[in-house]
Structures are given as structure tokens and as C-alpha cells.
Amino acid sequence: SAVISQKPSRDICQRGTSLTIQCQVDSQVTMMFWYRQQPGQSLTLIATANQGSEATYESGFVIDKFPISRPNLTFSTLTVSNMSPEDSSIYLCSVEGPGSYEQYFGPGTRLTVT
């Protein structure tokens, strides 16, 4: 399995501002995934980030709202732009284990928008 860290672990932000969440993995991985978990809900995939190419977004998520960077094989960022209270969620990054389809998750970033 991979060891994944996220920064920040939590934040409280004002409406209209942006927050960038960082995800660091202890090994090189091809794909990194960003999920959202809204209060009381399950996880929904936002986008898949491959190093060296544009992120692929799921239906209902757009690059202008959730820009993603993937500068190398161990790091990615997700920005939540022009935030509203509806963006209050836990944001999680995940990676596939080496040679498997299993995904391992980071600890999450708990975002509250006021």
C-alpha cells in the first residue's frame, strides 16, 4: 500500500475565496484521484490526474471550479475555487496500489465554507 498525506487537514474559508489542497504520496504513481465526500454522503469522484496530461473530470465537475495540478509522480493539488457553502465537504485523494486495482486514500481535508 501507499502512504498518502494531505494538507491542510482542515480549514474554514469564506465564501468567494479559493483553497488549494495538497496530496503527497511516498512512492511514484501513475494516477491520482480526487474524491469529495459531502456531509452524510458517500464518496464521489471529482477527477483523475495523470502526470503530464490534463486531468479528466467526471460529469458535474468542471476545471474552472476544481483546477488540478500534477507536476510529478508523487504530488498533486486540487483547488476549490470561488467557494460557496455547498462546497463544504471532505476532499480526499487516492492512488492505485502497485500492480493492483486497489485504491488507497489519504486522510482527507475537511473544508467548511462560511
Place this chain on the structure above:
Amino acid sequence: EDQVTQSPEALRLQEGESSSLNCSYTVSGLRGLFWYRQDPGKGPEFLFTLYSAGEEKEKERLKATLTKKESFLHITAPKPEDSATYLCAVQAAGAQKLVFGQGTRLTINP
């Protein structure tokens, strides 16, 4: 559209009282079915992957089974530390995306 439904939403058991959690799914060709445990304020912790009907996997007090339409997570003689939300997810053939169910919130009373 791929879908996952978990039942029950919540389950309270006494310590030592065995039970099962259900995960029903529809998917356009199953690559894998995954079980995770999630503690409050933490990310999901990987438990099992099942790939084909009839497959079973065990870990301590947990045993996961798979049929063509559903998966069960059996918990035998649970302890309070098994209290958590258990998530089921499917991955369709040719896809990397995991589609999650709503989870079962399990509470084990001492």
C-alpha cells in the same frame, strides 16, 4: 449507470453478536468490488478486493463474499473497536473510477 446500494444504513450490535452487511450492485462488467472501513474524521481504509463470483476473503473477524449481484461483509463476534462506517465500492471493467455506496454505520456496544 453503475450503482451500489448498501443495507442497512445503520446497525447496532452487542459485543460478540455476529451479523452481515449487504452491498447490492449493478455494473457494466465488474473489474472489482472493494470494501473499506472509515472511522470518523479519517479517510477510508482498504479492507478487501473481490474480483469474481464465489470469491471469499477473510481478515480477523471480517469475511467478505461475492455473488453476481451482491456482496456480504460478515462480522463474527465483533468487538467495540470494529465500530465504524463500512463502505462498498465497485469498479467497472476498463475504468479506474470507484462507485461507492452510502455505507453502513456499525456500532458495537460493549
